[in-house]
Amino acid sequence: MPYYVRVGDIPEKRHTRFHQPDGSLYAEELMGEEGFSYDSSLLYHENLPTALRSIDAVDIEAQEITPNHPLRPRHFRTHQLKAGGDPVTSRHLLLVNDDTRISYFVGSENSPLSKNAIGDELVFIESGSGVLETTFGKVPFTEGDYVVIPASSIHRWVIDASEEPMRALFTETSGHIGPPRRYLSRNGQFLEHAPYCERDLHGPTEPLLVEGSDVEVLVRARHGVTRFVYQHHPFDVVGWDGCLYPYTFSIHDFEPITGRVHQPPPVHQTFEGPNLVVCSFVPRLFDYHPDAIPAPYNHSNVDSDEVLFYVEGNFMSRKGSGIEAGSISLHPGGHTHGPQPGSVEASLGKAATEELAVMIDTFRPLELGPGARDSEADEYAWTWLGGR
Numbered sequence: 001m002p003y004y005v006r007v008g009d010i011p012e013k014r015h016t017r018f019h020q021p022d023g024s025l026y027a028e029e030l031m032g033e034e035g036f037s038y039d040s041s042l043l044y045h046e047n048l049p050t051a052l053r054s055i056d057a058v059d060i061e062a063q064e065i066t067p068n069h070p071l072r073p074r075h076f077r078t079h080q081l082k083a084g085g086d087p088v089t090s091r092h093l094l095l096v097n098d099d100t101r102i103s104y105f106v107g108s109e110n111s112p113l114s115k116n117a118i119g120d121e122l123v124f125i126e127s128g129s130g131v132l133e134t135t136f137g138k139v140p141f142t143e144g145d146y147v148v149i150p151a152s153s154i155h156r157w158v159i160d161a162s163e164e165p166m167r168a169l170f171t172e173t174s175g176h177i178g179p180p181r182r183y184l185s186r187n188g189q190f191l192e193h194a195p196y197c198e199r200d201l202h203g204p205t206e207p208l209l210v211e212g213s214d215v216e217v218l219v220r221a222r223h224g225v226t227r228f229v230y231q232h233h234p235f236d237v238v239g240w241d242g243c244l245y246p247y248t249f250s251i252h253d254f255e256p257i258t259g260r261v262h263q264p265p266p267v268h269q270t271f272e273g274p275n276l277v278v279c280s281f282v283p284r285l286f287d288y289h290p291d292a293i294p295a296p297y298n299h300s301n302v303d304s305d306e307v308l309f310y311v312e313g314n315f316m317s318r319k320g321s322g323i324e325a326g327s328i329s330l331h332p333g334g335h336t337h338g339p340q341p342g343s344v345e346a347s348l349g350k351a352a353t354e355e356l357a358v359m360i361d362t363f364r365p366l367e368l369g370p371g372a373r374d375s376e377a378d379e380y381a382w383t384w385l386g387g388r
């Protein structure tokens, strides 16, 4: 979605002759969503972006998916998952439905070139830093960033070697991710009541221009992964313009909306996608009514499964639950959840919270992947016992 950007060299007028120094023409590519009816960018390649040398199916081991049955709230400790590999081929699949795949990655290897042809990816960087190299240019990332990668954008994760391993939560969607519509004007500009705005989004600023031939790119599509070998390096773009490109938004730039009494999760909403929303819980002042209860009330989300990734801070409402940094709770539709016993009383009179967490609510039930089964803490469903 983001706003219009122009990077590198482009011709004065679209779809007109644009010559390379040797007199040949640059190859123009329109990358656009929803046919020719939504956001797009026009890119200018030194070589044809269509020239393929080979196409092969990639054998990927089928991952066992199990339903959340019998229905139960769950707690996954992602920091218990094995480190290793790269952010494209070594993700631990946690939760999945037809709309999304939520995975965790911890490791230090750079990824191969890839693109996700199914939908946009939203990646939350828990720790580590590096650069996402893309057809559009470089997108640096660091701890606390959301990285938005539009569907079918060719990219490569390059991780800073001197840093700790990269830890990240991947949300693969089946369409497009963007800011909530209610925060945008009719023409797409952020409105004054939005918790962030254009200045907080960081896209590529200059072309990458990599030379090379016979370049492998992994393509994830509905029926599996394909290996394309392109005749020319896809990062041969001399310039582009438009509203479709990868970008980052730091959770630390999210300006929390607070009130006299408890504000509901939609005030924390940061992104929306097909059948899901993403919210950021950031350090903030608590409710300031003299009798306010800062801890959330019990709630039954009849139409969604709620996934909460605890990044850092004191997770006030989860007292005695075993939740720690790197934990993920799954509170499915059909289950009423709320603060653990004693949490409400402990929150009274508190002025502020330092919690940092990312929430993904899906509108259809989630099933469990191997990463969930490998990291589950069994006792979570019973942690509301003992109160009154």
Ligand SMILES: [Fe+2]
Binding pocket: 299, 306, 331, 337
């Ligand atoms: Fe909740």
